[in-house]
Amino acid sequence: MEKYIINGGSRLTGELSISGAKNAVLPILAATVIGGNKSTITNIPNLRDVQIMKEILLTLGCTVEYDGSTMIVDSKPLNQIVVPEELVREMRSSIILMGAMLSRTGEVILSYPGGCEIGPRPIDLHLKAIRDMGAEIEESHGHLHCKVTRLKGAEIQLDYPSVGATENIILAGVKAEGTTIIRNAAREPEIIDLQNYLNKAGAKVSGAGTSVIVIEGVDEFRDVNHSIISDRIVAGTIMTAAAITGGDIIINNIVIDHVLSIIAKLREAGVIIYTNGNSMKVMGPRKINSIEMLQTLPYPGFPTDMQAQMMTLLTVASGTSIISETVFENRFKHAEELARMGANIKTFGKVAVIKGVKELTGAKTTAKDLRGGAALVLAGLIARGTTEVYDIYHIERGYENLHLILQKLGADITKVN
Structure with missing residues (x-):
């Protein structure tokens, strides 16, 4: 030991x-699955959680090149909807794959996330918001099976400015039909970084860093280069x-x-x-x-x-x-x-x-x-x-x-x- x-x-x-921020790189790596595009991400810290997210991306069918502090993710070949339970349980941030995968494939199966034992961090806010956007979510035996034909924009009022829930809604909203508005959104710098990455790729997200974030759904993403804060x-x-x-x-x-x-x-x-x-x-x-x-x-x-x-x-x-x-x-x-x-x-x-x-x-x-x-x-x-x-x-x-x-x-x- x-x-x-x-x-x-x-x-x-x-x-x-x-070095680059752990809490910025993980949602951005999750976001790489959405567009079927190639993302070159630099200033990536060499952390266990980054390695786990890389393994998740590979399992989903993406191609990943990882060299030093640069990771190149091509999500075009993505061909799986099941996120492996053993990887999800190691890292709480994996829950943000829910919004990203629904944006891409309309379906995802994952288990309840793990991570540090620092008290309950319920994902109720995530589930309620994703349901508000039209998804059906079955919860059974510690697993979540989420399905939707196409996500629809919605006005979402968060009871608490949860960082993870804010990120999940953004990722769900970028290709949704219509406009999504998040009120009482988390204001952390890492959310601004996520917005910057997505907008470079062709998304239309505004308001990150304030309590109201607006996401207009788009259909196409393009290749992108981004450096982590x-x-x-x-x-x-x-x-x-x-x-x-x-x-x-x-x-x-x-x-x-x-x-x-x-x-x-x-x-x-x-x-x-x-x-x-x-x-x-x-x-x-x-x-x-x-x-x-x-x-x-x-x-x-x-x-x-x-x-x-x-x-x-x-x-x-x-x-x-x-x-x-x-x-x-x-x-x-x-x-x-x-x-x-x-x-x-x-x-x-x-x-x-x-x-x-x-x-x-x-x-x-x-x-x-x-x-x-x-x-x-x-x-x-x-x-x-x-x-x-x-x-x-x-x-x-x-x-x-x-x-x-x-x-x-x-x-x-x-x-x-």
Whole structure:
């Protein structure tokens, strides 16, 4: 079983560029099946989830060339409607293939998706919207069988600005008959990236980044080249690593607007951050300040995917901090692992109270999910002694060679089997 071994105490310094965003590349790869066209996608991160999506595309009959950070997908030969259960169960994002496949073939069979265990992430919003667009969906024995002659445009009011549901409706709407309007749509940057890819291919999507998205159905798609936006959560994780180690790091290839909420909270904690174009300089303070209240919210609020990393920072802050997790129910699993390292954290449902301690100490820990695993790595960077992080396959779902990135910045971290 692979694990990270970290000897704490090193101050991180140096410069790096941020790779493509996991949460942008997966829906775009799903979208490649729609048009029967050739898509050349660049700035792709080398992640487990990307490999799983590649396997799904191959299983569906697409031809895929994958070299370095470029993937070329030709979906013209697509000839299957069953998405393999073992692949779907490994990756929650696979649910967005529902909208994409209905656009292409009018039929798809897939199982309920898997991924990190961070509480229920119901797909009811997806199913209701797709049904509103005319599809019949049979649910039995953990599988979904979706069929439609042709999807029809609809006005859809989301009860919650779900990223996945917003993406699924866009993918279903691009070839639907008529116009689809999504109200209370998610506003994340990754949805803007999906819109940009689709429009290059000939779709007519507008409004991404706002709460109302309009999709006019089209019949034809063309070949397309597209570069994935940089990963704001990887950037936020490295920013926090600089902060917690008292480091000095320059981060390039980052869209500053995408990380403004992270910058604001880190500055509140005393971190010094300078921005310039698509770069920033992050310097950790001598003393980390506590944060009175950090609440996760849909974009442009503070991202739930950065909550665990911020919790690690606050374990060594002066004073008491409160975190309110409003997006996912079961997202404090890292708290008990941090407590093994000496952190003083009390959780009450969706609220965590963190009382800063003078230092953390190394321990054997287990990553329970993707971002919680990253939080344990950050803790290991400053803990006295040696920290071992097990089940790092969770971490590798969202970070490309995190140990190598941190090594280059001066961390004493190794990956072993």
